[in-house]
Structure formats: structure tokens, C-alpha cells
Amino acid sequence: xxxxxxxxxxxxxxxxxxxxxxxxxxxxxxxxxxxxxxxxxxxxxxxxxxxxxxxxxxxxxxxxxxxxxxxxxxxxxxxxxxxxxxxxxxxxxxxxxxxxxxxxxxxxxxxxxxxxxxxxxxxxxxxxxxxxxxxxxxxxxxxxxxxxxxxxxxxxxxxxxxxxxxxxxxxxxxxxxxxxxxxxxxxxxxxxxxxxxxxxxxxxxxxxxxxxxxxxxxxxxxxxxxxxxxxxxxxxxxxxxxxxxxxxxxxxxxxxxxxxxxxxxxxxxxxxxxxxxxxxxx
Amino acid sequence: xxxxxxxxxxxxxxxxxxxxxxxxxxxxxxxxxxxxxxxxxxxxxxxxxxxxxxxxxxxxxxxxxxxxxxxxxxxxxxxxxxxxxxxxxxxxxxxxxxxxxxxxxxxxxxxxxxxxxxxxxxxxxxxxxxxxxxxxxxxxxxxxxxxxxxxxxxxxxxxxxxxxxxxxxxxxxxxxxxxxxxxxxxxxxxxxxxxxxxxxxxxxxxxxxxxxxxxxxxxxxxxxxxxxxxxxxxxxxxxxxxxxxxxxxxxxxxxxxxxxxxxxxxxxxxxxxxxxxxxxxxxxxxxxxxxxxxxxxxxxxxxxxxxxxxxxxxxxxxxxxxxxxxxxxxxxxxxxxxxxxxxxxxxxxxxxxxxxxxxxxxxxxxxxxxxxxxxxxxxxxxxxxxxxxxxxxxxxxxxxxxxxxxxxxxxxxxxxxxxxxxxxxxxxxxxxxxxxxxxxxxxxxxxxxxxxxxxxxxxxxxxxxxxxxxxxxxxxxxxxxxxxxxxxxxxxxxxxxxxxxxxxxxxxxxxxxxxxxxxxxxxxxxxxxxxxxxxxxxxxxxxxxxxxxxxxxxxxxxxxxxxxxxxxxxxxxxxxxxxxxxxxxxxxxxxxxxxxxxxxxxxxxxxxxxxxxxxxxxxxxxxxxxxxxxxxxxxxxxx
Numbered sequence: 001x002x003x004x005x006x007x008x009x010x011x012x013x014x015x016x017x018x019x020x021x022x023x024x025x026x027x028x029x030x031x032x033x034x035x036x037x038x039x040x041x042x043x044x045x046x047x048x049x050x051x052x053x054x055x056x057x058x059x060x061x062x063x064x065x066x067x068x069x070x071x072x073x074x075x076x077x078x079x080x081x082x083x084x085x086x087x088x089x090x091x092x093x094x095x096x097x098x099x100x101x102x103x104x105x106x107x108x109x110x111x112x113x114x115x116x117x118x119x120x121x122x123x124x125x126x127x128x129x130x131x132x133x134x135x136x137x138x139x140x141x142x143x144x145x146x147x148x149x150x151x152x153x154x155x156x157x158x159x160x161x162x163x164x165x166x167x168x169x170x171x172x173x174x175x176x177x178x179x180x181x182x183x184x185x186x187x188x189x190x191x192x193x194x195x196x197x198x199x200x201x202x203x204x205x206x207x208x209x210x211x212x213x214x215x216x217x218x219x220x221x222x223x224x225x226x227x228x229x230x231x232x233x234x235x236x237x238x239x240x241x242x243x244x245x246x247x248x249x250x251x252x253x254x255x256x257x258x259x260x261x262x263x264x265x266x267x268x269x270x271x272x273x274x275x276x277x278x279x280x281x282x
Numbered sequence: 283x284x285x286x287x288x289x290x291x292x293x294x295x296x297x298x299x300x301x302x303x304x305x306x307x308x309x310x311x312x313x314x315x316x317x318x319x320x321x322x323x324x325x326x327x328x329x330x331x332x333x334x335x336x337x338x339x340x341x342x343x344x345x346x347x348x349x350x351x352x353x354x355x356x357x358x359x360x361x362x363x364x365x366x367x368x369x370x371x372x373x374x375x376x377x378x379x380x381x382x383x384x385x386x387x388x389x390x391x392x393x394x395x396x397x398x399x400x401x402x403x404x405x406x407x408x409x410x411x412x413x414x415x416x417x418x419x420x421x422x423x424x425x426x427x428x429x430x431x432x433x434x435x436x437x438x439x440x441x442x443x444x445x446x447x448x449x450x451x452x453x454x455x456x457x458x459x460x461x462x463x464x465x466x467x468x469x470x471x472x473x474x475x476x477x478x479x480x481x482x483x484x485x486x487x488x489x490x491x492x493x494x495x496x497x498x499x500x501x502x503x504x505x506x507x508x509x510x511x512x513x514x515x516x517x518x519x520x521x522x523x524x525x526x527x528x529x530x531x532x533x534x535x536x537x538x539x540x541x542x543x544x545x546x547x548x549x550x551x552x553x554x555x556x557x558x559x560x561x562x563x564x565x566x567x568x569x570x571x572x573x574x575x576x577x578x579x580x581x582x583x584x585x586x587x588x589x590x591x592x593x594x595x596x597x598x599x600x601x602x603x604x605x606x607x608x609x610x611x612x613x614x615x616x617x618x619x620x621x622x623x624x625x626x627x628x629x630x631x632x633x634x635x636x637x638x639x640x641x642x643x644x645x646x647x648x649x650x651x652x653x654x655x656x657x658x659x660x661x662x663x664x665x666x667x668x669x670x671x672x673x674x675x676x677x678x679x680x681x682x683x684x685x686x687x688x689x690x691x692x693x694x695x696x697x698x699x700x701x702x703x704x705x706x707x708x709x710x711x712x713x714x715x716x717x718x719x720x721x722x723x724x725x726x727x728x729x730x731x732x733x734x735x736x737x738x739x740x741x742x743x744x745x746x747x748x749x750x751x752x753x754x755x756x757x758x759x760x761x762x763x764x765x766x767x768x769x770x771x772x773x774x775x776x777x778x779x780x781x782x783x784x785x786x787x788x789x790x791x792x793x794x795x796x797x798x799x800x801x802x803x804x805x806x807x808x809x810x811x812x813x814x815x816x817x818x819x820x821x822x823x824x825x826x827x828x829x830x831x832x833x834x835x836x837x838x839x840x841x842x843x844x845x846x847x848x849x850x851x852x853x854x855x856x857x858x859x860x861x862x863x864x865x866x867x868x869x870x871x872x873x874x875x876x877x878x879x880x881x882x883x884x885x886x887x888x889x890x891x892x893x894x895x896x897x898x899x900x901x902x903x904x905x906x907x908x909x910x911x912x913x914x915x916x917x918x919x920x921x
Contacts, residue, residue, distance in 0.1 A: 054443070069641070072898035073442065075771035076782050080655045081641055081898045095769055098782070105654070175393075175450040177460040178577065180766055212577040212766065215462055216308075216330045236391065242333035242462050245323050261768055 025137055029085060029107075031077050032093035033059050034114055034263035038129050039091070040064065041145045041265055042138040048085055050074040050097070059259040061269055082106055089135055110135050114263065115208050119185030125264050145264070152268045156275035157195040165278055167200035168192060169221045172229040172260060176237035178214045179228075182260070185209030187267040195271050200224035208261060219246045226252040227274060229260065253277040286544045286555055293562030300569035305335060337461040342568040342580075343561040344470035345459070345527045346537075350560020351477060352519040353534030354541075354552060358488050359512030360419040366535035367520030370513070371426045373529040374433035375404025376521070377455045381440045381448070391465065393454070394525040401521035404429055409513060411919045417506045422513065424860065425919055431853045432912030435905045438778045442771075442901065449766055456760035457530035457581015459568050466526040473522050474557070480515055481553050488512065489549040529760075530581040532588035532753050533564050539595045563588075579764050585757025592750035593730075618866040618876055627883040634660040634890035639897045653786055662784035663889035663903050664882040665792035666844040667854050671881020672796070672803050673837035673844075674855030675862065675874050679810045680833045688841035689852035691834065692751030696727025697845040699755050702762065702773060716846075724842030727751050728835070779849040779904020781889050788847045795843040796878070802836055803874045809833070810870035853908045854881050857915055864918060884911055 027047040030036045036049050040062040048069035049055060055064050069085065072078035075097060082090065087107045092100070094113040103109040112128040114121050126146070133139035170188050171179035182188045183201045186209025192199045200221045205211045218226075219242075232254030233243070243249050255273045259266045302311070309317055309327050318336050321328035349367055356365040368374070379400020380393065408429055412422040441448050461467070481488075487508045520534070537560035538552065546555040564584065571583045635657060638647040647656060670688050677686040688694055700723025701716055708715070730751070759777060763770050775782065809829035812822055844851055861884075862876030888910060889903035 070898060072900055073771075073775075076775055076780070076900055078898035078900060083654070084640060096772075174766070175453055177458065177462055178453070180449075206765070206767065208767065210766070214334070214460055214577070216334045219326055219330055222326070236393075237462065240333075240462050242329060245329045245333075246326070 026088035026135075027085065028089045028091060028136060029071060029082055029087040030091045031071075031074060031097045032091070033074070033259060034125075034261060034266070035091050035093055035112055035128065035132065036064065037062060037263040037265040038125070038132050039136070042129065042133050042136065042141045044132075044136045044138050046091075047087060048082070050077045058257065059262060059266065060257065062265055079103075079106065091132065091135075115185070115261065117207055119205065119207070119209060121185060121187050121209065122190040122267075125187070125267075129264065149264055149268055153191070153194045153271055156271045159275045159279055160195055160197065163278065165197055165225070167198040167221075167224045168227045168274070169200040169218070169224040170227045170229070171218065172210070173231075173233050173237070174212065176234040176240070178212055179218060180210040180260075181213050181218070182210045186260075187262065187264070188260075188270055191267045191271040191274070195275060197274075210260070215242060219248060222248045224248065225278070227277070228252055228254045230255060230257040251281065253281050284545065286541070286546055286551075289544045290555070290558050290562055293559065293566055297562060297566040297569050300566070300573065301339060304569065304572050305331070308335060333463055334461055337464050337467045338459050338568065339565065340464075340467040341461055341470060341527060342459050342565040344467065344474050345523050345530065346533050346564025347557035347561040348470060348474050348477065348519050348523040349530060349534040349564070350537030351474070351481060351553070351557045352516040352523070353560075354538040354556040355481060355488070355512045355516040355519075356534075357538050358549065359509045359516065360422055362419060362423060363539070364535070365423065366531070367516065367524070368430065368529065368531065368534075369423060369426045370517045370520060371404035371408045371429035371433065372401040372517060372520040373455070373524050374430035374437070375407075376401040376524050377451065377529065378433040378437045379403070380451050380454060381437045394466075394469075397454075397528075398521055398525035401524050402518075404433060405517040405521060407916075409510070409517070411916065412513075413510070414920055417509050419509070421919065422509075425916075427856065428912050428915045428919070431856075431908045432916070435778070435853075435908030435912065438774060438905050439901060439909075441774055442905075443899070449764070452760070452763040453579065454528040455581075456579035456764040457528040457584070459527055459564075459580045470523065470526055473519065477515060477519050478553075478557065484511065484515070485550045485553060488553070528579075528581055530564070530584055531756055532584045532592070533560050533567075535753075536588055536592055536595065537563055540591070543595055577764075578761055582757040582761040582764070585753045585755075585760070589750040589754035589757075592753065618868075618872045623865060623876060623879045623883075627879045627886075630883040630887040630890075631660065631664060634663070634886045637890070637894075639894040641898075658786045658789040659781040659784045659889060659893070660886055662781050662789040662792055662847050664886040665789065665796040666779075666781075666848040666851060667858070667881040667883070667885025667907075668796035668878040669792060669799055669840040669844040669881075670851045670855035671858030671862075671877040672800050672874055673840040674857075674881075675859040675877040676803055676806070676810070676833050676837045676840075677855075678859050679870055679873065680813050680830060682813075687852050687856035688837060688844075689748070689752055689850060689855070691838060691841070692727040692730065692748035692755075693724050693838045693841040694845040694850040694852060695748070695752040695755035697721070697724035697842050698777065698850050699723045699751075699758060701776070701846075702758060705769065705773065720846045721842065724838070724845065728838035728842065775902045776849045778902040779851040779854075779885075779907070780892075780900075780902035781848055782900065782902075784847060792843055792847045795840065796882075799836060799840040799843075800874060800878050804871055806833060806836070807869070807871040807874070848885075849902075849904060851885070851904050851907070853904065853911060854885055857911045858884065860915070861911075861918075 025044065028039065028044060029048045030039055030046040031050045033055050036046060036055060037059065039046055045065055046068055048071045049064060050071050051074050052064060052068050052070040071081050077097060079098065079102060083106045090103045090107050090109040092103060092109060092111055094111050100109055100111055110131065112131060114124050114128060116124060129142050129145065133142045170182040173179045181201045183199055183203060183205045185205045185207065189199055189209065203211060226249055233252060237243050255277055258270045258273065305314065309331050313328060317328040317331040321332040323329065352367040356367065356369060357363055376397040379396050383396050408422065408426045411425040490508060538556045540559045541552055541556040546552045567584050567587055568580050570587065571578050571580050636647050638645050638656065673688040677688065677691065697720040700719040704716060704719040762773060810833065813826070813829060858877040858881035859873060861880045862873055865876055867873045867876035884907055885903055888906035892901035892903050892906045895901060
């Protein structure tokens, strides 16, 4: 019996709670970061994760223990290394990484889906959480994970309730001329709804829940609050005459790094960071 | 009105009409003038028009003209109709500089400066290498190509680990004309004015250059000086334009051919009309792009829309309009170094098969799992390397063009397009479906390339057709990469040639195809000896059309097979024949066999290095082959 207590470094860490770490459970290799988040939320520490060192800086929370083995690129993990780890289970995201058959040749492979054409990543994350819990013998943890998620979202919502906040436009600037704007099909959309805000962008999105819009379109969302994901609008843009002429852009808030193709933990992290940013912008 | 001014008027009228449609959506025509000159700051629409809509038109016109002028000067100076601004290594250098020093969201003037520095560095390298080789056109072209390949391999290596963080780079390199102020316009207009005047002053020199070296020298021109001046002008134009708008392919290649096709014959007329057509082409393309609701990068669109135009031009092409650079790499040794080549090939295979890196460090390989990963991948690499090298040797021999490589007949691009389309439409499709989709793409491209050849079209025609297919392919790829779809990480590795998917059956297939292809190619050795000689070949009783069709068909099959197993490997197909020649392989038969050995060894070694160097991270074999082969080729060129 091995109980771990994780230090609460950020609000997201709350989600992990005091879940049981299955040190003696199945040896799981996870090939995608959104699914790594889900495993960690369930208290399952993977034996190996693709691009593990990059997960630690780019997804950040929940924290990935340093003992977790790195199996190489997420798109092309090292199959020989995975085989040599003799895993009990491989977890992969649909549409991503090596073909199912090549992984099945090594170990039973669980294929989970989050970002799909139906643009319901939240529902699919819940299903993925349940299936992952079943496969890892951690099914009992799933309700607690969801309860902690609800608490995190409810706290963010309560902090914003008093403000009567304007609609938000969530933008990840690709360069100084266009940005990916998140909407239906993104977990950020669900987060925005769950904390009582409105997303100013209701237009079409791609399978991953965003659309790429030029400055001319961005400037049209007058009255919305522009929320930029890290690193925020490029300096050259913020200095430009057009930017200065657009009142809608003036009180942009910039959030710390959030993994845009993430899972439930990234969603909670986004909600908390958004509430922080809006509160301190007042 | 002459046909050429009529055609230009039609281009601009079409673009203007489309502009009016999209501009009216933003602002009523009555307000256009005030929005252009002095927009009221409180009027959001007028401000958007002033800072994004109008400068975009100006940049399209100026960049189109600058790229066309650059392409024309290069085609004259290098005496090669396939030359275009990127031939000098400009775009690849700029992209690599941005990947290295331009973190996401750099934007603005600093981004342009980094790109400019990268582009100029690449051009400097190319010219320095070429000047050692006596400024021969073929040397310049090869130096530029090799440098471009090596630089893009380095970029791919960086992109492999930072795919999601490189949107701005992918967007930039897909060529976008979006603007947020007038700075690019003023830079480009000044650049264009100066270069056009400079080009006008050089009309006589370029007229001499168009007469080829001997003719120019006879009339008192110094071909080297003319070439260097032309190159410096063209490369400077390309570097500055690329720095402002990113990599916009095709305009610089097609506008000179277009101007010539509608009747600009003298060098003076071509220098006048080519930039005008370039401006019209790019503006029209950009206006069409704006009508599409997707965020399609203009550079991707020029590739797509340009492909049919290039093919139409190729179909109209008559033999005298295309003069090709002769192969000129002088052999340093008399006899082929068969011993050294064989030892190198066997050593590469042996190391790849026996030495392994695992989580516990370096080991000698055991048989355990050998046939799951290591053996099939090494053999597939060797076979694919052989296949594309033989295809490259065939094409270079047939056309006498040092730039000819398997991707130029469009077959690898066709196969890759089929694969990518499937990846996009049906991501769940298995390996079998991928092979079918890729095979279909390759087949269509090959049939297209072969179409005119049997009926006596010049052997260069399939090359121009192939460049058309390849240009469409590049367009699709840059659109997909710029789309932000994380699945494209897979495309990045596959497009640079990776043995990741190779299993025992695929390895067997490619080895058999490569060996059979080499045998068939050796049977074509005699026709290949004669084909580059043109009329001599005909008078010696060779059925030229038939021989060309056979050669082309064989290279298509070899290229398609290699592409399907490992992905497009254009670099190996380009460089292996050159390496074989410098190892003393001159006759067609020895060139084919030598290229096969070198191609196989290069790719097998590259695959092994890619698997062990950054373990557990796997670098695609094609990337390593480009880095290693590119470095070796650059060293060889600088001697």
C-alpha cells in the first residue's frame, strides 16, 4: 500500500487529490499527453510517456514523476524501446502516433478518442477517463476525479460571478497577423461555459476546436475581452498602428502556458488561470 | 493591342474584379479612397481596410513582380529554364534562420531581418561554392539545391521536436501576404524600383548571356562577370522578397515562361513583361485565395493554381525554347572505384544490422526481435536508397540535366499527395490503404509525365510537368502544416523519408523492386549513352521516343515504390548519381551500378544514425541523409 501526497503547487494539482498510486499495478505506456493527464488524475503513474521531458515543461500539471521513462516522439515513439519495457498496456490517442496494429504486436493497446469530428471533447474525455480507469484497475478513482474537477470549476465560477464579465475571445496568436481562436470542439469552450462566461466566437472550428482568423476578423469582436494564451500577442503587433486603433484589443489578458490539445487537467488549469487573469485585470 | 498587353490587361482586370467583390464586403466603394488615404481612427472598417486590405494588394503586386524578375534573371544567367528564386538556396536558408533564431511570434521587422540574414547567408554560400567551380551554371544549380536540401533537413530536425510551437514558422514558410501595416509595401516597392532599373541597365549583358558562354565571349562579354552580376541581383531580390512575404513558390518560375509564351521574345521585352505578369499572377492568386473561407496561405495557393498553368506551358513547349545545362562534374579519377564503393556499402549495412542502442546503452544486436524492427528497416532503407538513386541516374542521363531528380517527374509528389489525402480524409486507414492511395497518386503522375513522350515531345517536358505536380504538392503540404493540425507531426517525419513504417514485407518488396529495377536499367545502358546527344541519337538508329518512354516508366516505378515504403527521398536520387560520377563512374552502366551502391549505403547509414543518435527519439533517415550527404556534397563542391 503506497499513498502519495502531492504538494499543491498550482490549483490544478488539487485535481490529483490523494489518489492511490498504483506502483504495483499494470505497467502502462502512454503515448499522448492528454491521456497522460487522465492517467495521472486517476493516480496511475505511467511506466513510460512519449516526450516525457517536454510534457514537464509544456503541460506542466499534473506533475510527471522523474522516474517515468521517455519513449521518444509522440508521433513516432520508439517501438523497440516500448517492447523492451514489456508493458501490460499501451494507451494511445486516436488519429495520432503509430498504427494500432504495430502496438498490438507489443502489448494490448487501448485506443482512446478525445478530439473528433463530432467536437464533443468533454464527453469523450469522461468516457476516456472511465475506460482508462477500467483498464488500469483504477475505475474507483474516476468519480473522485470528477468531483474534484467540479469543485475547481465551481471555485473559478464563484470568483467571476460578481464581475458580470463580458464574453471572452480565446486566442492563441500564431504570428503577428493571425490567431487560432477556440470554440466548439475545444475543452476551453466547456471550461468557459462551466465557469459562467460566454465565448464570443461561435463560428466554425476544426476537429481540434479552433479556427484561424486574421486580424481583420479578430477586430470585429468588439465588446469581447481578448484572452491570449502564452506567449500572448507578439510585441510587433501590440506596437502596430492597427492594434492601437482597435479598442477591442486594448485590455487583452495573457494566460501562462496551457496545453491546447490537452485533457481534463488542462481544462481545469485553463479555468483557474482564466479566473485569476480576469480578477487581477480589474 | 498586342497579345501580351491584352493578356496582362485580362490578368489585372480579373484580379481587380475579385478585389472589388471582397472589398465591398468590408466597405462601400464610395469610402475606399478615404480609407486608403486617411482613415478616420474611429471607423473600424476603414482602419482594417487601410492597414490590411490595401497593403495586401500592394504587397502582392510588388512581391509578384520582384519574384518574377528574380526568376527571369536566374533563368537567363544560369541558362536553365527550371531555375527559380529558391534555386539559390534563399528560401531554405531563410526558413532555417527563422527556425533557429525566430521563436514563435517574433513577427514584424525583426522576423524579416532574421529571414533576410538567413537567405543572404545561403546565397553567399552558394555563390562562394560556385565561384570555386568557375561559376559554371550546373555548379551553381547543384550548390543551391544541395544547400537548400541540407538547410531544410536541419529545419525538419528542429520541427520534429517543436511541431506545435512552429505555427508561425510553418505559416511564414507557406507564404502569406497578410499585412498589418505598410512597411512591407514600402520596402518591396523601393527594392523593385531599384532592381528593375538595374536590370534595364543590364539588358545588353543579359542578351549576351542568352547566347551561351561561347557566343557571349565571342561578342566581347565576360560570361563569368555577367553571370555573377545577374546572380547577385536575382538572389538579392529573392532574399528581400522572401524576408517580407515568406516562401512563395512558382511565380518566379512560371512568369518568365508565361511572358515568353505570349510573345515576349527579346531579352529586353522579357525583362519588361515578366515582372508585369508576375505581379498580375500573384495578385490574381491572392484575390482568389481571399474568396476561400479557409485560411489558405497564398504561397500554398500559388503552388496549387500554378501547377495546371505550368503543365499547359509545358505542353506548348517546343524544343528550342528549353536549353539545359549540361552535366559538368569532371571526373577526378579514370576508373570507377568499385572496391571502395562495395566496402562502403557492405560496412554501412553491417553496422546498421549489428550495432544497436537500447535503454541500457550500446550493444551488439541479438536475434531477439531483430525481424520486428532493425532488419526490415535497414533493408528497406538500403533498397529505397538504391531505387531512387537508379531513378535519379536514369533521369539525369536521359535529360542531360544535372537538376533532374526523381521528384522532378512528379511521381514521388503524386504518391505523397495520395498518402496525405488519405491521412486527411481517413486517418484510420491501414497500411494497405496507404499503399493503394500512394500507388494511385504515383500512377496518375507517371501516366501524366509519360503522356507526351512517346509522341516525340522533348525529354524535358516531363520534368516541367513534374515540377508542376511537385509545386501542387508543396502547396498542399504547406497548407496542411500551417493548419495547426497536430496529426501533421506524422506528415513531417514521413515527408522527409522515414523507415518507421517499414516491416518485413515492405522491406522485401522494395529490395526486389530495386534489384529488378537496376537490372532493367542496365539493359537500357546503350540507349542512355545516346539519348543526351539529341539528333545524333536519332541518326544512329535509336527509337528515341520509345527509349525515353521506357526510361521514364522505369524511373517512375522505382520512385513510386521507394516513396510508398519510406516517403519522398528526392535528395538521395539527386546526389547519388553525382557522387557516383566523382567516384569515376562515367559510362551509363557504371553510373547506374555506382549510384545504386551509393544510394543504398547512404540511406542505410542514415537510417541507422537516425535511430541511434538521439535515442529514444528517432530522426527520419531522409533528414540524416540530407544532412550527411549535403555536407559531403558541399565539401566536394568546395574543392
